[in-house]
Amino acid sequence: MATPVTVHAHAAPQGFIRKYIFSTDHKVIGLQYYFLALAAVFVGMFLSLLMRIHMIWPNTVLPLVGEIKPETYLSLLTMHGTIMVFFVLTTAPQGGFGNYVLPIQIGAPDMAFPVLNMLSFWTTFVGFIVIIAAFFVGGGAPLHGWTGYPPLSAVQTAGPGEGLGADLWITSIAIFCLASLMGALNFITTTLDLRAKGMILMRMPLTVWSWFITAILGLLAFGVLLSAGILLLLDRNLGTSFYVPLIVVNGVVMQHKGGSPLLWQHLFWFFGHPEVYIAILPGMGVASQIISTFSRKPIFGYKAMVYAMLSIGFFGFMVWGHHMFMSGMSPYSAFAFSILTMCIGVPSAIKTFNWLGTMLHGHIRFQTPMLYAIGFVSLFVSGGLSGPFLAQPVLDIQLHDTYFVVGHFHLIMGVAAIFGIFAATYYWFPKMFGRMMNETWGRIHFFITLAGTYAIFMPMHYLGMAGQTRRYSQFTEVAYQTKLIPLQTFMTYAAFITIAAQLIFVINLFWSMFKGPKASDNPWEATTLEWTTSTPPPPDNFGGKTPVVHNGPYEYGVPGAPKDYVMQTDPAVAAAGH
Amino acid sequence: MGLALLVLIWLITLVSTYFFVAKTWWLPVGAAQAAHWIDGQFALTYIVMGIVFLAAQLGLGYIVWRYRETPSSPPVKYSHGNTTLEVVWTLLTAVLFIGLNLMGSTVWASQRFAPAEAGAVQVEVTGMQFAWYFRYPGADGTYAKTTPKLMDPSAGGEAAVGLDPNDPSAKDDVVTGTMYLPVNREVDLSLRAVDVIHSFFVPSLRFKQDAVPGLNIHLHFKPTAIGEYEIACAELCGLGHYKMHGMVHVVSQEDFDKWLAAREAEKQ
Numbered sequence: 111m112a113t114p115v116t117v118h119a120h121a122a123p124q125g126f127i128r129k130y131i132f133s134t135d136h137k138v139i140g141l142q143y144y145f146l147a148l149a150a151v152f153v154g155m156f157l158s159l160l161m162r163i164h165m166i167w168p169n170t171v172l173p174l175v176g177e178i179k180p181e182t183y184l185s186l187l188t189m190h191g192t193i194m195v196f197f198v199l200t201t202a203p204q205g206g207f208g209n210y211v212l213p214i215q216i217g218a219p220d221m222a223f224p225v226l227n228m229l230s231f232w233t234t235f236v237g238f239i240v241i242i243a244a245f246f247v248g249g250g251a252p253l254h255g256w257t258g259y260p261p262l263s264a265v266q267t268a269g270p271g272e273g274l275g276a277d278l279w280i281t282s283i284a285i286f287c288l289a290s291l292m293g294a295l296n297f298i299t300t301t302l303d304l305r306a307k308g309m310i311l312m313r314m315p316l317t318v319w320s321w322f323i324t325a326i327l328g329l330l331a332f333g334v335l336l337s338a339g340i341l342l343l344l345d346r347n348l349g350t351s352f353y354v355p356l357i358v359v360n361g362v363v364m365q366h367k368g369g370s371p372l373l374w375q376h377l378f379w380f381f382g383h384p385e386v387y388i389a390i391l392p393g394m395g396v397a398s399q400i401i402s403t404f405s406r407k408p409i410f411g412y413k414a415m416v417y418a419m420l421s422i423g424f425f426g427f428m429v430w431g432h433h434m435f436m437s438g439m440s441p442y443s444a445f446a447f448s449i450l451t452m453c454i455g456v457p458s459a460i461k462t463f464n465w466l467g468t469m470l471h472g473h474i475r476f477q478t479p480m481l482y483a484i485g486f487v488s489l490f491v492s493g494g495l496s497g498p499f500l501a502q503p504v505l506d507i508q509l510h511d512t513y514f515v516v517g518h519f520h521l522i523m524g525v526a527a528i529f530g531i532f533a534a535t536y537y538w539f540p541k542m543f544g545r546m547m548n549e550t551w552g553r554i555h556f557f558i559t560l561a562g563t564y565a566i567f568m569p570m571h572y573l574g575m576a577g578q579t580r581r582y583s584q585f586t587e588v589a590y591q592t593k594l595i596p597l598q599t600f601m602t603y604a605a606f607i608t609i610a611a612q613l614i615f616v617i618n619l620f621w622s623m624f625k626g627p628k629a630s631d632n633p634w635e636a637t638t639l640e641w642t643t644s645t646p647p648p649p650d651n652f653g654g655k656t657p658v659v660h661n662g663p664y665e666y667g668v669p670g671a672p673k674d675y676v677m678q679t680d681p682a683v684a685a686a687g688h
Numbered sequence: 689m690g691l692a693l694l695v696l697i698w699l700i701t702l703v704s705t706y707f708f709v710a711k712t713w714w715l716p717v718g719a720a721q722a723a724h725w726i727d728g729q730f731a732l733t734y735i736v737m738g739i740v741f742l743a744a745q746l747g748l749g750y751i752v753w754r755y756r757e758t759p760s761s762p763p764v765k766y767s768h769g770n771t772t773l774e775v776v777w778t779l780l781t782a783v784l785f786i787g788l789n790l791m792g793s794t795v796w797a798s799q800r801f802a803p804a805e806a807g808a809v810q811v812e813v814t815g816m817q818f819a820w821y822f823r824y825p826g827a828d829g830t831y832a833k834t835t836p837k838l839m840d841p842s843a844g845g846e847a848a849v850g851l852d853p854n855d856p857s858a859k860d861d862v863v864t865g866t867m868y869l870p871v872n873r874e875v876d877l878s879l880r881a882v883d884v885i886h887s888f889f890v891p892s893l894r895f896k897q898d899a900v901p902g903l904n905i906h907l908h909f910k911p912t913a914i915g916e917y918e919i920a921c922a923e924l925c926g927l928g929h930y931k932m933h934g935m936v937h938v939v940s941q942e943d944f945d946k947w948l949a950a951r952e953a954e955k956q
Contacts, residue, residue, distance in 0.1 A: 181927035255924045261901055262884040262926060268817075269926040355902025358839040358850070359883045360817070371885055371900050405755070411769035436887060436922075438900045441800035445793060452785040459781040460774065462744065466751060467773075471765040473757035476689035484752055488697055491744045492704075495737045498785055502792045504729055507722075507896050508715060511887060511922040553689070557696060564700045572713035577891030579922045582930035588920050590716065590891070597713065667764035674764075 123649075132232075134224035135649055139231050140210025141542065146235060147202035147531075148616075150193050153242070157190040159609055162602040166595070168584045181270045183583035184253030188271075189244070191256025192279065195385065196286050197238050199527050203392035204328070205234065205293060207534045208321040210542065212297065214640040215315050217306025217657040219650040222299040226292050233289035241282035244275045252276035255581060257382070260353035260374050261366075264345045267359050277346060280339050287336035290328050297325035306639070308659030312416070313678065315638045315663040316409065319416050320395025323423045324388050330427065331384040338377035345369070375437055379430035387426045389523045390490075391419060393530020394461060397483045397490075400533055401465050402664040403636045404480035405472030406674055409664045411464045418457035418464075425454040435503040436510045444503040451501035458494055462487065473667075473674075477634070478552030482533035485560045486526055492564075493522025496571060511581075514574020517567045525563045532559075535619070540633045544645045545626030548618050555614045562608030569597050637677050638663050690756035697749035705742060708734070719913040719938065720893040725795040727894075733788060804876035804908035809869065809944075812878040814849045815886030815899040816841055818928030820919060821849050822867045824948060826860025831878070833858070839882060849882070862951040867936045870944035871914050879905040887923035890936055898923050911938040 123129050130138060163170065164178040164186075171177045178186070213221055221227045244251040252271040254263040262268050263276060301322040305314070314322075341352040351369035358364070402409040409415060431439060431447030465487050474480065496518040499505050509515065539547050578585070578594050585591040585598065632641040639659070643652050657679050665676035668683050676683050707713065718727055755761075812823040812831055819841070825831045832855040839850035846863045869875055879888055881899035889896040895909050921932035939947065 179927075180930060184924070184927060184929070253924075253927060259885055259924070262924065265884075268884055356836055357883050357901045358816075358836045358841075361840050361842060363836045363839075369902070371902065405764075406757070407764045408766065408768050410767070411771075411774050414769065414774045436896050437898050438903050438905050441796065444796065448789055448793070449786060452789045453782070455785045456778060456781045460778055463773075463777050464769070466744075466747060467769065469751045469755055472755050473761050473764055474690065474752055474755050475757050476693070476752075481689075481693070484693065484697075484748070488700075488745060488748055491741065491748070495741050495744075498737060498788060499730070499733050502729065502733065502789055504726055504792045504796045505733065507726060507894055508730070508891065510896060511889070557692070561696060561700065564704070568700075568704045569707075572707055575715050576713045577716055577889075577920070579889065579920050581924045584930050587931040587933050588918055590918055591920070594713070667766045669763075669766055 132228060134220070134228050136209050136213050136221045136224065136227060137542075137647065139227050140206055140208070142231050143201055143205035143209055143234070144207070146238060147198050147206055150197035150201065150238060154190050154194040154198060155609055155612065157186045157193070159605065161186050161190065162605045164583060165585070166599050166602045168586070180583040181253050182250070184255070184581065185251035185271050185275075187581060188253055188255050188279070189241070189251050192241060192283070194524065195256060195389070196283065197234075197241070199389035199523065200290065200385070201234060202531045203527065203534070204297075204321060204324050204388065205231065207396070207538065208297060208324070208392060211538060211640055212318055212321050213300060213304065214643065214647060214651050215318050215638050216301065216304060216309050217639050217652070217659065218300060218304035219652070221296050222304055223296050227296050230289045230292035230296065233285060233292065237282045237285035237289060240278055240285060244278040244282070247274040247278065249273040249275050252279045257378060258342070260342065260345065260371050261357055264342060264354050265357070265359055265364060266346065267362070277343065280342050280346075284336055284339045284343075287332040287339065290332045291336070294325040294328035294332070297321055298329065301325075306657045306659055312413070313659055313662050315395075316398040316412070316415055317392070317395035319419055320391045323419050324391045327384045327388050327391075327423055327426060331381040331388070334377055335381035338374060338381070342374065372434070372437060372439060375434055376430070379433045380427070382433065383430040384426045386519070386523045387422055389527045390530070391422070393486055393527045394419065396530045396534045396537070397465060397486045399638070400479045400483040400537055401468050401487075402666065403634055404475045404477065404483070405469045406475070406666045407468055407472040408662070408666055409464065410467030411460075412662065412664065414460055415464055418460045421457045422454060425450060425457075429454055432501055435506040441503070448501055448503055452498065455494070455497055455501070462491055462494075477536075478547065478549060478556060479533050479537035479634070481553065481556040482529050482536060485556065486529040486533060488560070489521055489526040489529055489563070492568070493518060493526055496521075508577070509574055511579060512574035513570040513578045513580055516580050517570030517574060520567045520570070525567065532615070537634070538640075539622065540629030541640055541645055541647070543623050543626075544629055545622055546629050546633065547622040547626060551614055551618045555611060555618065558611035559608060562604055562611060565604035566601050566608060569601055573597060635673075635675050637661070637665055637675050639678055642677055642679050690753040694749040694753035697745055701742065701745040701749070705738065708738065716892045718892065718894055719911055719915055719917060720895065721910040721912055722795065722799060723894045729792040729795060732791065736784065736788060799909065800907065805874040808874035808876040808908060810876045810878070811867065811869070812880065813867075813888055813899065815881040815888065815921070815925070815932075816848065816883050817926050818921070818932040819844075819848070819865065820867075820888070820932070820934040821845070822864050823849060824862040824951075825857075826862060826952065828857050828860055830857040832861045836882075860952060862948065862955065864951060865934070867919070867934065868944055868947050869911050869936060869938050870941045871911055871938050873941065874908050874910045877907050877909070879907070884925050885923045886921050886925045886932065889920050889922035890917050891920070892917040893936065896922055914938050914940065
């Protein structure tokens with residue numbers, strides 16, 4: 111027999127520490143995650159800037175940073191990838207916005223387990239400190255890439271940074287996994303048990319669906335990575351041989367035998383592929399929410415959107431082998447992974463059709479959140495369409511581990527997901543801080559960022575076709591690659607401009623937090639529950655009241671309604687116009 | 689704002705497409721039998737995805753401009769979607785994507801499922817930080833034993849791959865730092881790595897395969913044009929990854945025989 115979960119509406123805590131540091135309020139925790147991700151994204155972006163400078167001017171000595179050697183370059187790319195994937199793309203959309211918005215959107219006073227929520231944030235924070243520490247230990251940060259393939263990552267003498275730096279790297283990831291498992295449990299329980307009266311599953315905003323499905327993916331994926339990471343630590347420090355066969359490094363026979371380097375790849379990508387969707391699904395939810403709101407039209411094909419996300423989540427666990435077509439894995443299994451990968455393209459295409467269908471015959475308003483949502487769709491299409499190339503093993507013969515792959519995943523899980531984060535920031539900022547962000551600067555930021563990211567990442571596809579291998583610190587050693595340097599130079603300049611434009615965002619964010627014009631409770635004339643409560647929401651979200659839901663999440667332009675939008679808490683609209 | 693967005697999205701789309709169509713940067717000219725099939729499948733995928741790319745991006749730009757909110761906009765069309773449409777585009781996408789995939793799979797199968805032709809030239813490729821070594825088994829057609837204890841990367845050549853001199857079949861094994869292959873003859877490749885994972889990538893020959901410690905991976909391919917082709921390591925293998933470079937010389941059968949005989953002579 112199920113026991114109903116009860117959450118006591120808590121009074122506002124007193125004292126700075128309980129209110130802002132060790133808070134159990136999901137809104138404070140959401141902001142903590144967000145600002146952690148903001149710090150992390152600047153570290154990650156700075157590392158990419160150093161990489162782009164080194165690739166073009168390999169011998170330049172930078173002030174403060176010093177000389178970037180080939181091994182330093184590899185450390186930069188390892189840390190860039192790891193910090194971006196874990197501490198930005200997993201942290202901001204889910205931990206940040208999911209935490210802040212999900213309970214309010216389902217009409218709950220808090221997450222199901224507020225203390226666990228606080229614990230998962232602070233665990234993530236510790237993970238971040240540990241990975242940053244890897245820069246400062248002897249030997250520096252590891253050089254094995256964010257995928258950490260053994261034996262390179264498993265043998266301390268395989269390269270600089272493979273000593274303590276690599277141990278800190280894998281420890282940080284293990285800590286992050288623990289935090290994500292706690293968060294995932296909390297999100298799933300909250301969504302299933304704490305919905306307000308009338309908030310049936312098929313009335314949940316698509317954002318809630320996306321965070322819910324992401325949490326399920328996280329629960330299934332991070333456990334595997336955690337185990338894989340512990341085995342790697344054992345191989346590295348206790349002489350076990352899970353991943354390491356008999357090898358000779360620098361002429362020294364290592365004390366390992368019988369391990370399989372491919373085992374790590376299977377475990378890593380069993381996590382790693384769902385991780386792609388962990389990064390992008392919340393962006394899909396946000397894009398759906400914003401496109402419907404700013405087109406003043408119901409979302410096109412709500413149920414199709416839900417089923418598409420569910421099937422993306424489902425197939426997401428069956429395609430990991432497409433990262434391994436060239437790995438020495440059985441060429442027969444490549445067939446299965448390839449077909450299943452093509453299958454996952456189908457729900458992704460459905461989502462795109464439905465976003466376009468939502469805008470068709472709408473009244474599109476171009477406030478900054480909508481600009482970013484439109485940018486998200488554009489990037490999702492561009493990044494998505496290189497997928498069917500890479501999903502074919504026969505084309506991977508040419509494209510695997512080239513810049514084509516780097517361009518593909520940066521567009522879709524990097525920049526598209528970041529556009530989702532930007533869209534969400536501009537959209538929920540008024541609710542979070544009670545003030546509006548500056549529209550003009552928001553638009554300028556958008557136009558430079560969209561053009562800039564395309565200028566950086568589209569040329570990578572050309573480079574990849576020409577055979578430019580990734581993770582090369584210089585292009586001077588291979589003649590055919592030397593010819594491609596001018597294109598790399600162009601990308602570096604584009605990166606300078608795009609990165610500089612992000613300062614506009616940061617200034618706008620902090621300036622508006624204190625000086626922006628006051629926001630009303632529902633500045634976008636949106637329909638979901640967070641817009642029914644005051645701005646910013648009280649500690650228990652709805653000021654002692656419990657909302658009752660009568661409508662679907664996207665009732666815009668309902669014929670005969672007094673306004674062009676009907677809130678979820680308004681009296682039920684007749685189910686006309688289906 | 690709608691117009692600015694339309695212009696930007698169209699501009700990005702058309703400029704990106706221009707460089708694909710103009711082939712300013714493109715696959716290197718293929719010099720192996722598989723190139724014909726791989727490039728054909730690439731072209732097909734590229735045309736299909738190119739059309740979808742143009743349609744989706746140009747459509748997106750058009751829609752955001754056409755349906756911008758103006759004082760004279762007609763009321764929005766209140767609709768929750770259209771199930772028939774959903775089913776149609778789901779099926780269309782599924783047929784398109786999966787069909788494309790099945791077409792490419794025959795190429796994959798021909799290279800990997802069947803063994804090499806009889807009379808293929810045997811070469812063993814060994815990757816180590818940060819060099820490639822190539823071993824030819826000699827007249828006896830047998831690779832001699834290699835022993836980890838004997839491996840000395842700093843010495844290069846036979847010592848680097850740990851060739852056991854006590855094995856009788858080691859006498860005619862030739863180990864070189866440059867790969868020579870006869871043109872129009874199948875190559876039966878064995879791929880090994882001694883320390884970490886490397887990847888043997890020869891763009892012009894449309895060949896790539898990871899070399900994994902503990903595995904001996906067999907693959908075959910056939911070079912079809914005489915020339916010199918660069919090898920680039922494609923799997924991150926440590927600080928010298930970027931300079932783990934090598935050359936494949938594809939030569940006539942006579943030149944290949946002469947070259948191999950000269951290496952055998954050097955060894956004696």
